Amino acid sequence: MERLFRRPGAQSWMLVSPIMLILVFFLLMPIGMITAVSFWGSTEFSIYPAFQFDNYEYLFGSQVVWNVFIKTFTFALITWAITLSIGFTVAYFLTFHVHTLTWQITLxxxxxxxxWTSNIIRMISWVPFLGRNGIANQSLIGMGLIDEPLEWLxxxxxAVILAFVHLYTLFMVVPIFNTMMRIDKSLIEAARDGGASGFQILTNVIIPxxxxxxxxxxIFVVALVMGDFITVRFMSGSQIANVGRLISNDIGLLQYPSAAATAVVLLCTVLITIAIMLRFVDIRKEL
Amino acid sequence: MDGKRPLSFYILGAFFVLFLIFLYGPTFTIGILSFQGPGGGLTFPMRGVSLHWFDELFQTQAVGDIWGSFRRSLALGLMVMVTTVVLSIMGGLAYRKRFAGSNIVFYIIMASLVIPSILVSLGIGLIFSQLGWDVHWSTSGFGAQLTWTLPFGLLIMFAVFNRFNPAYEEAARDQGATSWQVFQHIVLPLIAPSLIGVALFGFTLSYDEFARTLLTSGSYNTLPLEIFGMTTNVTSPVLYALGTLTTLFSLSIIGVFLCIALFIQRRRAKQGSDAGKGMV
Structure with missing residues (x-):
């Protein structure tokens, strides 16, 4: 015991062991369980252990499912582009145009x-804006821009993308601001002395x-949007499906094996997407 | 600096203000609309100003078990907060040295952030049902929420310890302090402000958590689940009143934590030594 304790790393392992226990029991084992159940069979009333590929066959054979996956990617891509543009601009303003640290931190x-407030409430708070008789329609009609209320708000x-952008732009602002604040200002001066224009400084110094x-x-935004089901359900009034909603619908129908198979495919899709993105950055260096 | 701002400052400044309006506008709107008169609807115009919808919240029969779910969310939030703070400190300390397997553990922690919440919820629900255990907010719900709050707490602690100057600890050790004394008197006070941040993350992320708690809280709802249930059958401004109240609660929690952090900072600045700053 004494010797074990003195081994290098033993102390570190003891310190992380509670975290590992929690993650093993509440993260890894559940994922393992989902993977196992995805091969199970189900009747209308119960599920039974088996090893069959029915759930996957159904999943990959269905045109509807393919469309839902494409929809999920589309949401992720559009949300990513918008949150990135907004997040970058906001972080750029805070870093390079606000000159005192106190103001930077305050803003x-x-x-x-x-x-730190509730996502559900923030979604609900769009209702008075976007509804048929909501503020947006009222003011557009008031300004004479439209005669009939817009139905697609x-x-x-x-609405779904608006809510995503509203909820998740922060996940862009925070890490971008964090890295931007660490850029040595003398690099920018050097570039300016070397005759670079503002735009060249942006593309050749700041962005890299x-x-x-x-x-x-x-990574945050893509993972959150692809795994979401509640925003899509609420903001689309249950009219639009993404992969998360396929899973939650199956759960609602107690079709756990089918839900599990969809979940496994979703997990693989998300992890592959992130693995590709990780090729561009070493996270541990950034902390 | 000649004091004159370039044009780009005003353009970007305007963009920033618009962004803030976009962030806060909807919340303020439902804040105003929650004071609708008794005959008012879900949007403008206001039909009078009243506290009718707040009053409705206290009539338990009308809207379900809001206060019970609030108490549960509060208790769960505190449990998650304390656990997150303690385990994040331990994890942060562990990662000050490289140890065998540290990379794998790190990737599991990060995976916890990106794995879709519904999978965690579904997986834990399946395990509990196969083991014949009942899901309950204080067991399965508690564990599910930790998979979301721990990575945030750990990321903060990793960042803190990456910038931590070991000279203070070495000095204390040279004076004969034991490792517990070093932790208690040197490390803990130095990281205290960041711990306030970890606690804030732990509490608020738990208090507002929805997807991971959905299938793991059992028959007693937490507040976000209760609110979501209301969206499907309550179509009156009582929803806004509840939203306004819980947002105010969240804001006051954030305010309290910020004040504590500020207070620690102030006290430290006052008691700080001026050694090494030269003679004045």
């Missing part, structure tokens, strides 16, 4: 506070140095 905190792709932050933010 940064203002951007992050909504992160609430319960539509537009900010890339790790951009990648971390992107």
């Amino acid at each position: 940064f905190l203002l951007c992050t506070i909504p992160f 609430l319960f539509s792709d537009f 140095l900010t890339k790790p932050g951009i990648m971390i933010g992107s």
Whole structure:
């Protein structure tokens, strides 16, 4: 025991062991369980252990499922592009245009506070804006821009993406701001002395140095959007499906094996996407 | 600096203000609408101003078990907060040295952030049902939420210890402090402000968690689950009143934590030594 304790790393292992226990029991084993259940069979009333590929066959054979996956990717891509543009601009403003640290921190905190409030409430809060008689339609009609209320504001792709951007832009702002703040200002001066224009400084100095932050933010946004089911359900009024909703619908019908198979495919898709993104950045260096 | 701002400052500044309006506008709107008169609907115009919908919240019969779910969310939030803080400190300390397998553990922690919440929820639900255990917010729900709060706490602690100057500890050790004394008197006070951050993450992420708790909380709902249930059958501003109240609660929690962090910072600045700053 004494010798075991003195071995290098033993102390570290003891310190991380509670975390590992929790993650093994509440993360790895559940994933293993889902993988196992995805090969099980089900009747209308119960599920039974088996080793069959029916669930996957059904999944890959269905055109509907393919479309839902494409929809999920589309949501992720559009949300990623918008949150990246907004997040980068906001971080750029805070870093290079706000000159005192106190103001930088204050404004940064203002951007992050909504992160600590309820997502569900923040979704609900779009209803008075986007509804048929909502603020958006009322003011557009008031300005004479439209005669009829727009129907596509609430319960539509537009509403879903709007909510995603509203909820997840913070996940871009925070890591991008974090890396940008660490850029040595003398590099920018050097570039200016060398005759670079503002745009050249942006594309040749700032963007390359900010890339790790951009990648971390992107991973967050893509993972959150691809794994989401509640935003899509609420903002589309249950009219649009993404992969998360396929899973939650199956769960609602107690079709756990089918839900598990979809979950496994979703997990693989998310992990592959992130693995590709990780090729561009070493996260541990960025902390 | 000649004090004159370039044009780009005003353009980006305007963009930033618009972004803040976008972030906060909807929340303020439901804040205003929650004071609708008794005859008012889900959007403008306001039909009078009243506290009717807040009053409705206290009539338990009308809207379900809101206060029970609030108490559960509060208790769960505190449990998750304490566990997250303690385990994050331990994890942070562990990672000050490289150890065999540290990379694998790190990737599992990161995976916990990106694995879709519904999978965690579904997987834990399946395990509990196969083991014949009942899911309950204080067991399965607690574990499910830790898979979300721990990675955030650990990321903060990793960042803190990456910038931590070991000279202070070495000095204390040279004076004969035991490792527990070094931790208690040197490390803990130095990382205290960051721990406030970890605690804030732990509590608020748990208090607002939805997807991971969905299939793991059992027959007693937490507040976000209760609110979501209400969205399907309650179509009156009572929803806004509840939203406004819980947002105010979240904001006051954030305020309290920020004040504590500020207080620690102030006290430290006051008691700090001026050694090495030269004679004045």
